[in-house]
Amino acid sequence: MLPTIEDIRAAAKRIESVAVRTPLLRSDALDEATGATVFVKAECLQRGGAFKIRGAYNKIASLAPEERARGVIAFSSGNHAIGVATASRLFSIPALIVMPADAPKMKVDATRAQGADVVLYDRLTESREEIGARLAAERGAVLVKPFDDPLVIAGQGTIGLEISEAIAPDIVLVPASGAGLACGVILALPNARVYAVEPQGHDDIARSLASAHIESNPPGIRSICDALLLERMGEITFAIAREKLAGALVASDESVRAAMRFAFQHLKIVLEPSGAIALAAALDGALDLKGKTVAIIASGGNVDAGSFAAVLGA
Amino acid sequence: MLPTIEDIRAAAKRIESVAVRTPLLRSDALDEATGATVFVKAECLQRGGAFKIRGAYNKIASLAPEERARGVIAFSSGNHAIGVATASRLFSIPALIVMPADAPKMKVDATRAQGADVVLYDRLTESREEIGARLAAERGAVLVKPFDDPLVIAGQGTIGLEISEAIAPDIVLVPASGAGLACGVILALPNARVYAVEPQGHDDIARSLASAHIESNPPGIRSICDALLLERMGEITFAIAREKLAGALVASDESVRAAMRFAFQHLKIVLEPSGAIALAAALDGALDLKGKTVAIIASGGNVDAGSFAAVLGA
Numbered sequence A, B: 001m002l003p004t005i006e007d008i009r010a011a012a013k014r015i016e017s018v019a020v021r022t023p024l025l026r027s028d029a030l031d032e033a034t035g036a037t038v039f040v041k042a043e044c045l046q047r048g049g050a051f052k053i054r055g056a057y058n059k060i061a062s063l064a065p066e067e068r069a070r071g072v073i074a075f076s077s078g079n080h081a082i083g084v085a086t087a088s089r090l091f092s093i094p095a096l097i098v099m100p101a102d103a104p105k106m107k108v109d110a111t112r113a114q115g116a117d118v119v120l121y122d123r124l125t126e127s128r129e130e131i132g133a134r135l136a137a138e139r140g141a142v143l144v145k146p147f148d149d150p151l152v153i154a155g156q157g158t159i160g161l162e163i164s165e166a167i168a169p170d171i172v173l174v175p176a177s178g179a180g181l182a183c184g185v186i187l188a189l190p191n192a193r194v195y196a197v198e199p200q201g202h203d204d205i206a207r208s209l210a211s212a213h214i215e216s217n218p219p220g221i222r223s224i225c226d227a228l229l230l231e232r233m234g235e236i237t238f239a240i241a242r243e244k245l246a247g248a249l250v251a252s253d254e255s256v257r258a259a260m261r262f263a264f265q266h267l268k269i270v271l272e273p274s275g276a277i278a279l280a281a282a283l284d285g286a287l288d289l290k291g292k293t294v295a296i297i298a299s300g301g302n303v304d305a306g307s308f309a310a311v312l313g314a
Helices: A005-015 A028-034 A053-062 A065-069 A079-090 A105-113 A128-139 A150-166 A180-188 A204-211 A235-244 A253-267 A273-284 A305-313 B005-015 B028-034 B053-062 B065-069 B079-091 B105-113 B128-139 B150-166 B180-188 B204-211 B235-244 B253-267 B273-284 B305-313
Strands: A037-042 A072-075 A095-100 A117-121 A171-175 A193-199 A247-251 A293-298 B037-042 B072-075 B095-100 B117-121 B171-175 B193-199 B247-251 B293-298
Touching (some): A005 A053, A005 A150, A005 A180, A028 A037, A028 A273, A037 A150, A037 A253, A053 A079, A053 A150, A072 A079, A072 A128, A079 A095, A079 A105, A095 A105, A095 A128, A150 A180, A150 A235, A171 A273, A180 A235, A193 A204, A193 A273, A204 A235, A247 A253, A247 A273, A253 A273, A253 A305, A253 B305, A273 A293, A305 B253, A305 B305, B005 B150, B005 B180, B028 B037, B028 B253, B037 B253, B053 B150, B072 B079, B079 B105, B095 B105, B095 B128, B105 B117, B117 B128, B150 B180, B171 B273, B180 B193, B180 B235, B193 B273, B204 B235, B204 B247, B247 B253, B253 B273, B253 B305, B273 B293
Parallel strands (some): A037 A293, A072 A095, A095 A117, A171 A193, A171 A293, A193 A247, B037 B293, B072 B095, B095 B117, B171 B193, B171 B293, B193 B247
């Protein structure tokens, strides 16, 4: 069952009192650099520092009370972890989060600060799906998937709904890996051309669109975009993307760093690498944006101070 | 003539299409740290990276067309410079800005990027007032004062108006030096207790309130708050502050750095030192905020990348 615009509207109602209606930022410098009229949806200003609370809260709020009371489990490199942990705290239910041992420290800390139990695993030698399934079975807890769930996609789609209430973009650029956010935005903005942006060398979405099958990334690829390193998309997100995504672009780590510096200097927001990748594609000229109305989703800002300082100093 | 709430409402209409209605940011961590319900008015997200466009545009828009056509002149350590330069560009009039040679490079660059002529002077050996008066006389240009002008104060007061349309704060904390922003906010929020926050050791506002005269700061005081190092308040701002300011607090450079890091980590915004000083006072516990609804004005985010990286690394 694919989510619909009605599911997104229902999600918007559910999250209204807990999520931030983030601003669309404007920048003379960004308009000049792209030749477009650009609006940056600043989800770094979202509760928890990234968009993930939208889908996580929508999912958890939709559970039957007795099911919800048993608690939830999630696996995540960080932002979904914070989102699930925050939503769980708001419902006063336990949350167990399985995170890679090399996740940014501030993401692990922020997840724990919301009261969640965090279990770390080795990204290269262990399977988070196996760990998660075992722990979920032991606890009877509900698994909150990071993207391949209609309620999660509908929650992320509220970003598109908010954009549509302010502007009518020709083009939307969205950071993507599992593509839950991109698919939610597609459903909310049916008249826009929505592009996924993924890390260079980690372009499974582009390859999946080309082959019409879900393609995987080989293990061990390194990128500073720590939130965008999933092995592959999901069944539901692929079904939506295949039908409705305008295309997939890539950006290099160096472009992402430049976009983080641009956001620092001209937008005065803190973006984590993954959160800056759609901006990077726009500044790179990966797509001709001249004369268009463009929405860029800046999906998160959870980055360690040391890493950010290193990017600024480069 | 002191400005009134009607002047602020008129200013809000004038700036509506050019200034950003900046968001009020919330943070669980900030509420916890203060025991209050805190809203951060993020003026770093304002056009030009600081609140100053509000007053500058309101002043320039209010000039007679033939007067405005001769161009404007301003002296400023940076943010007022950017505000006047931006407003002048929007009106297609020439702007000449007198800036200290030790102003942050990005502020000088941003002023020039708006098309203004910049004249640098030595803060310790030259008088910017004399330079400004001479140049204004030579050019027949109108001087746009940074704070001691009813139209400038009314423009800055639109921040208070926007706050009042969303919340009814008990307390408002405002970065202050010339106190144009603080006085505008006071007039827009007559039921709130408005406090000025100034750099430690540069506490002329506190001393002026105590002595009931305009006190000066000795020259040569150093602080990382480069935008808050004026010698003294103005006649108009003192008249308002004396009557209506709840008090003046101070924050140390170290507290300001900690507040910049807090804003980076929990709010995901870039604050310059002066823009973080009201947040610093709140985090310091300079005032008991427990149980109160508090608005903190984060007045600007124009800081060099190297300086910001150094603060993050400390």
